[in-house]
Amino acid sequence: MGNIVAIVGRPNVGKSTFFNRLIQRREAIVDSTSGVTRDRNYGKTDWNGREFSVIDTGGYVVGSDDIFEAEIDKQVELAIEEADVIIFVVDVTSGITPDDQGVAKLLRKSNKPVVIAVNKVDSNKNILDATEFYSLGLGEYYTISAINGSGSGDLLDAVVEAL
Ligand code: GDP
Ligand code: MG
Numbered sequence: 001m002g003n004i005v006a007i008v009g010r011p012n013v014g015k016s017t018f019f020n021r022l023i024q025r026r027e028a029i030v031d032s033t034s035g036v037t038r039d040r041n042y043g044k045t046d047w048n049g050r051e052f053s054v055i056d057t058g059g060y061v062v063g064s065d066d067i068f069e070a071e072i073d074k075q076v077e078l079a080i081e082e083a084d085v086i087i088f089v090v091d092v093t094s095g096i097t098p099d100d101q102g103v104a105k106l107l108r109k110s111n112k113p114v115v116i117a118v119n120k121v122d123s124n125k126n127i128l129d130a131t132e133f134y135s136l137g138l139g140e141y142y143t144i145s146a147i148n149g150s151g152s153g154d155l156l157d158a159v160v161e162a163l
Contacts, residue, residue, distance in 0.1 A: 002084030003052040005159055008076055008107075009089035010099035011059025014119040018089060018146035019043065019056035047156040052163060055079045062102035076103075080110050085162045087155070088138065089117045089146075092129050096136065104136040113162035116141035117155055122148060 007015045023043030041056040057079045058072035080086060088107060090100050107114050118130040121143040133141045142158065144151035 003050075003163060004055065004083050005052050005085050005087060005163070006055040006057060006079040006083035007087045007089060008057050008060060008080060008103060010061060010097060010103060013059075013089045013091040014146040015059070015089050016041075016056055018087075018117065018119065018144070018152075019054060021146055021149060021152065022054050047160050050160045050163065052160070055083065059099075060103050060106075061099050077106065080106060080112065083112060085113045085115065085159055086110070087117050087159060088114050088136075089119050090133055090136075090141075091120050092118050092126050092143070093120050095129070095132055100136065104138060107138060114138045115155060115158045115162065118143045119146050121145055121151065 007019055009015050019041065022045045024045075043054050043056070044051065045054055046052065057076045060073055060076045061069050064070055064073070086107060088103060090096070116133055116136065116138055118133050118141050121127055121130060122145045127143055130141060130143050140158070142151055142155040144155055146152075
């Protein structure tokens with residue numbers, strides 16, 4: 001049984017906000033500027049008595065010729081390789097983007113257990129918008145709000161179960 005969980009997704013979906021909530025420290029850099037978290041960032045947490053390590057990653061973008069973005073993509077791929085379970089964070093307010101499709105492709109290729117976190121569901125108002133994320137072809141999703149913490153319990157139950 002492994003115990004490494006990687007948080008991946010394109011820039012600005014709320015990965016670092018969720019990571020910070022999980023490790024309850026202000027370790028990762030959270031910024032409204034896309035792609036601020038450049039390096040992988042590790043923390044430890046536990047849920048239902050199960051301890052595990054969490055990796056926050058930078059934002060994945062498809063086919064960039066920017067060398068910094070290309071390096072981030074490489075780090076994301078390494079994090080996926082290293083992880084036992086992956087939390088794939090997407091953003092309900094924007095729907096599926098080409099970068100989300102790129103991440104989904106990587107994850108299907110990895111054959112690792114993936115739990116989709118549809119983030120920014122701050123109220124029930126946009127809960128139905130989340131259904132489109134089924135079409136990523138990665139199964140079940142969980143709606144969360146990394147900002148107010150709602151939904152994270154059910155998500156973490158699924159993560160720990162897949163470890
Ligand atoms: P990252 O690039 O994926 O790490 O995203 P960040 O965690 O840096 O967040 C990007 C932006 O989205 C910031 O302005 C956050 O405050 C905002 N954000 C993150 N989670 C939520 C959420 O659950 N609801 C809303 N409304 N905004 C969020
Ligand atoms: Mg970040």
